[in-house]
Amino acid sequence: MLLCAAFFSLNSQTVNLNIIPKGLDLPAIIVSLPVYVIMLIFMAVGLLLGTLFEYSRTWRARGLSRKRLREVEKLNAKVKYLTNEKTSETEEILGLLK
Numbered sequence: 001m002l003l004c005a006a007f008f009s010l011n012s013q014t015v016n017l018n019i020i021p022k023g024l025d026l027p028a029i030i031v032s033l034p035v036y037v038i039m040l041i042f043m044a045v046g047l048l049l050g051t052l053f054e055y056s057r058t059w060r061a062r063g064l065s066r067k068r069l070r071e072v073e074k075l076n077a078k079v080k081y082l083t084n085e086k087t088s089e090t091e092e093i094l095g096l097l098k
Contacts, residue, residue, distance in 0.1 A: 007036065
């Protein structure tokens with residue numbers, strides 16, 4: 001926290017930021033902000049864009065993972081059903097003797 005405070009106090013100069021380039025025939029939009037505010041805004045935008053790109057990149061893998069999880073749950077339910085079937089002791093003994 002102390003390092004951030006030192007960084008912000010060293011970069012507190014005001015910068016004029018031109019939103020629209022001067023070569024266009026549009027009215028100029030100029031914003032005056034301290035350097036650290038501009039840096040924080042661009043870091044936040046970068047974090048947001050990185051999160052969105054990573055989410056879209058892993059979309060297919062997460063869908064496949066959900067599908068496989070459903071298959072595993074079905075197989076586990078089938079195993080549980082098959083192990084819960086009642087078998088008599090004589091059938092178990094005969095099964096062991098075979």
